[in-house]
Amino acid sequence: MAKPVSIEVWNPSGKYRVISTKPMPGTRWIRLLTDQDCRVEICTLKKTILSVEDILALIGDRCDGVIGQLTEDWGEVLFSALSRAGGRAFSNMAVGYNNVDVEAANKYGVAVGNTPIDSRGLNAMGVKYGPETSNIELFQKHNAFHVSLALCGVLTETTAELAASLSLAAARRIVEADEFMRAGLYEGWLPHLFVGNLLKGQTVGVIGAGRIGSAYARMMVEGFKMNLIYYDLYQSTRLEKFVTAYGQFLKANGEQPVTWKRASTMDEVLQEADVISLHPILDKTTYHLINKERLSNMKKEAILINCSRGPVVDEVALVEHLKANPMFRVGLDVFEARSLTYDEPHMKPGLADMKNAIVVPHIASASKWTREGMATLAALNVLGKIKGYPIWSNPNNVEPFLNENSPPPAASPSIVNAKALGLTASKL
């Protein structure tokens, strides 16, 4: 029999029982639910990853919907239990849903939501290119676009900012220097103390110039006046135009212009770049994209950043390379899992001992705005299904749900199995 679990309850007299398997950032998500007659129960169990047993205990005999996490195993057992308890909605607080057996959810008629907070292209923000637009005007428009994206605080920018933070921390050896200082080892200024790399004028290499890779490239080019080399299966004309316009802007102001190059092979990027950031999706073509041979093609003092997915880098080969090349530095937000389940925390032997590695625990999306936005979308997915609202027709533009100054649309922002369940799309 399932064991009892610790919970925090909001609006105890609410008609609909909604469970969140974890406390989530902010309070807007709770308010949106309680305002619509939901009793919200938040699991406060001090355990990072809840087991299926734990979640069964939470669901109990009656439950209208659950907000869960990417680390949980949502399959046949949980969907059948939720269905028996009268539940018709589940939402991950994540964009991805590889922890969810959507077929099983379909079988029990449970809607599965996700939280696709991200940015779309320049055109979506009303920035258009035309022959009548001068390059400097274009750059100014790009800048306005950049600012509006920053205000949106979307996942793309949040992740790109973490990649930029790791790049700087690695280049200037911030973590090593901080440890040295705290250990009381600083005795006075020395010419060689923690000498790192100047980014200005160096080359940033981006592998996978999609949403995040392009945002990162813009930050490094614009912020640190780095030249760009990128490799992607597709040409990123927007990014190229941005760098061209910025280069012309710099030139017009008497500064050295920045340049860009689209590499025809990934190895070209590895050989030429001083800082390389990985932003491809993880699939068969990108598994162990960075292996022993490719590491050896990189400059001895290069910096490698991975905020994409752990298995894009062969971590065993990386540890060997870090040992053999003390001035090669790496910044990692993601790690290789031992299996396809979510056991990322286990680093490969030796990695944690390397001074030339900066390791952070998958915090790329951990900005307050982004995480609160994800919690809001997850709550609204569940609420929408409970209230019988239609499904938002464009999950790629969920901004209207995130505006704190107006009530959200009466729709579920993103239900991945809407079609399979025959749910109607919103006409809003």
Ligand SMILES: NC(=O)c1ccc[n+]([C@@H]2O[C@H](COP(=O)([O-])OP(=O)(O)OC[C@H]3O[C@@H](n4cnc5c(N)ncnc54)[C@H](O)[C@@H]3O)[C@@H](O)[C@H]2O)c1
């Ligand atoms: N660390 C985090 O918390 C975090 C957060 C969000 C996204 N991500 C990861 O970041 C990555 C990028 O996300 P995105 O939103 O920018 O995706 P995206 O789809 O916009 O961009 C991915 C790019 O990779 C390119 N690509 C695919 N295969 C390639 C290959 N073999 N070689 C070179 N390029 C290739 C694609 O053409 C595309 O332009 C994904 O792996 C995603 O899972 C991580």
